[in-house]
Amino acid sequence: MSRIIAERADVIPALGEIFRRCGYEGASIARITRETGLGKGSLYNFFPGGKEEMAEAVLANIHQWFEENIYRPLETEAPDDALKQMFSGVSSYFRSGERICLVGAFALEETRDRFSSEVTHYFHRWLETLAGCLRRKGYAPSKAKDAASYVIAGIQGAIVLVRATDDAAHFATILKTLKSACDEPRGA
Amino acid sequence: MSRIIAERADVIPALGEIFRRCGYEGASIARITRETGLGKGSLYNFFPGGKEEMAEAVLANIHQWFEENIYRPLETEAPDDALKQMFSGVSSYFRSGERICLVGAFALEETRDRFSSEVTHYFHRWLETLAGCLRRKGYAPSKAKDAASYVIAGIQGAIVLVRATDDAAHFATILKTLKSACDEPRGA
DNA sequence: GGGGGTTTTTACCGATCAGTACAGGATTTA
DNA sequence: TAAATCCTGTACTGATCGGTAAAAACCCCC
Numbered sequence: 001m002s003r004i005i006a007e008r009a010d011v012i013p014a015l016g017e018i019f020r021r022c023g024y025e026g027a028s029i030a031r032i033t034r035e036t037g038l039g040k041g042s043l044y045n046f047f048p049g050g051k052e053e054m055a056e057a058v059l060a061n062i063h064q065w066f067e068e069n070i071y072r073p074l075e076t077e078a079p080d081d082a083l084k085q086m087f088s089g090v091s092s093y094f095r096s097g098e099r100i101c102l103v104g105a106f107a108l109e110e111t112r113d114r115f116s117s118e119v120t121h122y123f124h125r126w127l128e129t130l131a132g133c134l135r136r137k138g139y140a141p142s143k144a145k146d147a148a149s150y151v152i153a154g155i156q157g158a159i160v161l162v163r164a165t166d167d168a169a170h171f172a173t174i175l176k177t178l179k180s181a182c183d184e185p186r187g188a
Numbered sequence: 189m190s191r192i193i194a195e196r197a198d199v200i201p202a203l204g205e206i207f208r209r210c211g212y213e214g215a216s217i218a219r220i221t222r223e224t225g226l227g228k229g230s231l232y233n234f235f236p237g238g239k240e241e242m243a244e245a246v247l248a249n250i251h252q253w254f255e256e257n258i259y260r261p262l263e264t265e266a267p268d269d270a271l272k273q274m275f276s277g278v279s280s281y282f283r284s285g286e287r288i289c290l291v292g293a294f295a296l297e298e299t300r301d302r303f304s305s306e307v308t309h310y311f312h313r314w315l316e317t318l319a320g321c322l323r324r325k326g327y328a329p330s331k332a333k334d335a336a337s338y339v340i341a342g343i344q345g346a347i348v349l350v351r352a353t354d355d356a357a358h359f360a361t362i363l364k365t366l367k368s369a370c371d372e373p374r375g376a
Numbered sequence: 377g378g379g380g381g382t383t384t385t386t387a388c389c390g391a392t393c394a395g396t397a398c399a400g401g402a403t404t405t406a
Numbered sequence: 407t408a409a410a411t412c413c414t415g416t417a418c419t420g421a422t423c424g425g426t427a428a429a430a431a432c433c434c435c436c
Contacts, residue, residue, distance in 0.1 A: 025213045026298045029424060040425085041384045050425065100296050107352035108293045110214045116354075123352045149349060149358045150365050154338070157345025161337060164295035164311045166304075170337045177338050181369070217394060228395085229414040238395065 008046040008057075011036055016058040020102050024055055024111040052114065059118040062102060065093075066126065074129040079137035086130070087179050090155055097162025097171040104156045126152055139185060147182065154178045196234040196245075199224055204246040208290050212243055212299040240302065247306040250290060253281075254314065262317040267325035268371075274318070275367050278343055285350025285359040292344045314340055327373060335370065342366045 014036050018027045029051065033040055047053040069089050073082045094101060103122045106115055131148035135141055158174040202224050206215045217239065221228055235241040257277050261270045282289060291310045294303055319336035323329055346362040 022298045023211065023213065023296075025211065028422075030422075039384055039386085041386085044425075045383065104348045104352065105296045107348055108211075108288050108296060110210045112351060119352050120354065123349065127353070146361045146365065150342070150362050153345030153349045153358070153362050154342050155345065156348040157341030157343065160292045160295055160344040160348070161311065161341045163300060164292065164307050165315070166308065170341070173334045174338050174341050177334065216392080218392075227415050229416085232395075233413065 011038065011043075011046060012057050012061045015054050016061065016102060019055060019058055020100050020105070023105065023109055024051075024114075025109070027051070055111075055115065056118065059103065059106075059115060059122070063118070063122055063125075066122065069093075071125050071129040074133040079133050082133050083137075083179065083182055087175050091171065091175055094155075094159055094171070096168040097159045098168055100159050100163060101156060104159065123152065134182065137182075143185065147185065151178050151182065199226065199231075199234060200245050200249045203242050204249065204290060207243060207246055208288050208293070211293065211297055212239075212302075213297070215239070243299075243303065244306065247291065247294075247303060247310070251306070251310055251313075254310065257281075259313050259317040262321040267321050270321050271325075271367065271370055275363050279359065279363055282343075282347055282359070284356040285347045286356055288347050288351060289344060292347065311340065322370065325370075331373065335373065339366050339370065 015027075015032065018032055018035055021027075022031065029040065029043070032038075032051075032054070033043060036043070038046075043054075044050065047057065049056075070086050073085045076082075077085070093099070103119055106112060107119050107123075112119060127145070127148050130151060131139075131141075131144040134144040134147050139147060154174055155178070158171045161170050161174070162168050203220065206220055206223055209215075210219065217228065217231070220226075220239075220242070221231060224231075226234075231242075232238065235245065237244075258274050261273045264270075265273070281287070291307055294300060295307050295311075300307060315333070315336050318339060319327075319329075319332040322332035322335050327335060342362055343366070346359050349358050349362070350356050
């Protein structure tokens with residue numbers, strides 16, 4: 001290990017994986033120190049606000065990733081390209097459902113209240129950028145909104161299903177169906 | 189309150205709601221005693237195995253409900269009726285997403301490992317009975333399996349989305365789209 | 377080779393965790 | 407009514423929780 005073992009930014013991804021694996025309550029400080037290799041002092045030096053600040057930093061980091069890799073393409077690129085990027089990006093980001101969506105998990109946990117603004121922001125941005133993309137693709141505004149929530153729910157549910165059944169194959173088939181549903185909108 | 193305030197069976201639904209609200213780790217014994225009104229002694233009298241046995245009882249209770257109200261109709265009734273029952277039953281059971289699916293939540297939590305057999309059983313039964321129903325409706329076997337996982341993922345994701353956005357309206361529109369997707373199978 | 381400031385280690389805090397032990401109260405049985 | 411059994415409130419255990427404080431180690435610049 002080099003001189004400075006870790007900076008604050010270097011710890012955040014590791015924190016993210018711990019929160020993913022254990023949830024917010026299950027990620028005890030003792031566990032975090034053990035798995036990051038950082039002592040309590042270092043942790044509270046990086047994150048004076050304690051565990052809550054750690055989780056906020058992780059959520060901000062996640063949001064930034066989605067902003068750059070998912071939302072921005074949905075806003076700026078050609079609809080079909082953007083959709084393709086979204087599905088492939090999401091598939092590799094969540095490792096076919098073996099890596100859970102921390103924001104979705106937080107939405108189900110009790111911690112939902114604590115981080116409600118981050119959680120709602122994440123999903124609102126996703127909903128609005130995806131709906132915008134579908135509008136540009138030719139969807140009527142209200143259909144675009146419905147389809148966006150439909151697709152995002154499908155992705156979140158695919159993660160749940162993969163974790164529950166321990167069968168990552170579900171993920172690809174579900175996303176494929178979602179993608180084709182985007183391409184051939186049906187009447188509601 | 190009557191002579192015997194509560195029997196074991198009476199406590200289980202209350203336990204279920206607490207686990208739903210707080211998760212497994214977040215549902216402390218102190219909290220359970222407070223919200224059920226039962227003392228520690230009574231709780232450990234009903235559930236000698238402690239919190240783990242409480243959660244198992246809740247999961248068994250949930251599974252039984254789905255077995256009777258969702259899976260059995262899917263197996264025995266006419267496909268279209270069974271599907272209708274499933275969607276309306278699920279919608280009222282999860283109160284349009286405002287009540288989460290405890291099994292799905294456990295699948296995302298760390299507790300997944302502890303209750304993995306119950307979690308996988310719940311989803312496997314749902315997958316197999318729904319796929320069977322779709323086969324009887326005319327789906328090819330492999331299409332039926334894919335559609336079943338697609339629909340169940342959609343339902344689970346709808347719950348996540350409702351909780352995240354605090355907008356229960358998503359639930360009905362997503363389930364409506366899922367239902368129409370069952371009625372008009374598209375090519376994959 | 378020192379200061380001076382910043383990390384990091386370590387011990388410690390009160391609170392809470394799940395679970396146990398047991399005594400006293402209530403109920404049932406005789 | 408008396409005895410036996412069952413139920414339940416309460417106090418307690420050791421462990422762990424998140425967080426703090428201060429001393430020790432470290433680094434950079436002079």
